[in-house]
Amino acid sequence: MTTQTRKAREVAEREELLIDLAIEIIEQHGFAQLTMDKLTARSEYSKGTVYNHFSSKEDLWCALCARGLRIQRSMFGKLAQFQGNSREAILALSFGYELFTLCYPTLTMVSLRVMSPAVFEKASPARIKVLSETEDEMVQMLKGMIEVAMDKGELSRRYQDNLYQITFAIWAMSFGSVTIMRNSTPAPCLERIDHDSAVLTNASIVLDGLQWQPYSWEFDYHASWQRIAKEMFADELAQLSQRS
Amino acid sequence: MTTQTRKAREVAEREELLIDLAIEIIEQHGFAQLTMDKLTARSEYSKGTVYNHFSSKEDLWCALCARGLRIQRSMFGKLAQFQGNSREAILALSFGYELFTLCYPTLTMVSLRVMSPAVFEKASPARIKVLSETEDEMVQMLKGMIEVAMDKGELSRRYQDNLYQITFAIWAMSFGSVTIMRNSTPAPCLERIDHDSAVLTNASIVLDGLQWQPYSWEFDYHASWQRIAKEMFADELAQLSQRS
């Protein structure tokens, strides 16, 4: 029994190590260079053992994606403690998602690539389960905030019976804004927008559309955005500005 | 001179043929099965000739993506002629983007996969140029509609000096909504929203947030959505419902 749990722990640790190595390979040599061969060579294990962890290359991608979601979830957990009005609480989550993509560009690119039925089909069912559960936890966190605000009457009751609709709108806008900004072809349109505030602006448009009080013209949400950064992620942001 | 243009035309036709074959391969055998080997085998040309068209596999992907953007552009061109108020005109474009993803799921998946610096770096500069120019044409079409409505005072003047910001917000919401709905891991949240109207609802929230008149509670935009479908894409939609 104790040997079994020790063994299981060792296996889990080895998996984390392999994921670390995979990220290293991508960051040093680019996405296309992540191969099972190279991952094996960089580790101290054999191909068979690597395949014991990841049933296929797609499964390895999903494992990287799961790592990313786990990091996102822990950032969200931290941000949920932010003190502010209900709109600021939502903004904190949008901020968190953007910060994640800035701090972990590799993992962000992986998630984008993984998002396709073709990949999910080749990944192990256990892996898929972890992915959707982690994602769902974050969705529930967002939905919880919306629920509280709805009960207090701080936004339009039009979507009252369909809180998932609101959750989806906020989520889609964050995801869409960040993804286009970071990954799209260099379009002239994108050069004309302020990248530092685009996510905040777009989130504000959505929240105004939901009649979420106080409106963007009644409150200084730029100040909130900076406060979130300073109070929640001083360390991460210092590291980030040092890097570039 | 005439021989040269004839030759150029033949080369262009051959390229379209190769792209057709590539789409066939993906649709019949899945994404991972699209290889230069198989594309060559299915065509009546040799590997060298295929590489004469597509400088690398990434370049082939970008060519597929360019085909998709060309189709989108022609749909947008048709939709720009839709008769209605300025908000309905914007909805028509959102409708067009969703319809494209429904009619061409393969090309949609390709565009998602192509969206990454790693791919752009390996594609030929000429291809990248076509991609961003086609995309920009569509952005300009959207921006033109916003401009007209702004001049008529049909939406908030808050973003007057930054029309690209509004363009980006509408674009990001459409892209984000459709991408998450069609490609994300099967999240419980997504099962609870009405897939048929989610894009319309999310676009409406954004337009309400921009104070674009008439508001969603003052006008029957569900009716508009159906009118767009019926008047613009009766054929495509009939084909689509037949397929499933």
Added chain:
DNA sequence: ACCTGAACACCGTTCAAGT
């Protein structure tokens, strides 16, 4: 029970030889 690495079929890319 878990690990190893040789073996296999296939893939992306190149380029000397051909027309």
Added chain:
DNA sequence: ACCTGAACACCGTTCAAGT
């Protein structure tokens, strides 16, 4: 000038043999 296809280095996956 354009096309061909053999050749090469590498990749994903499997599985008989080993510990």
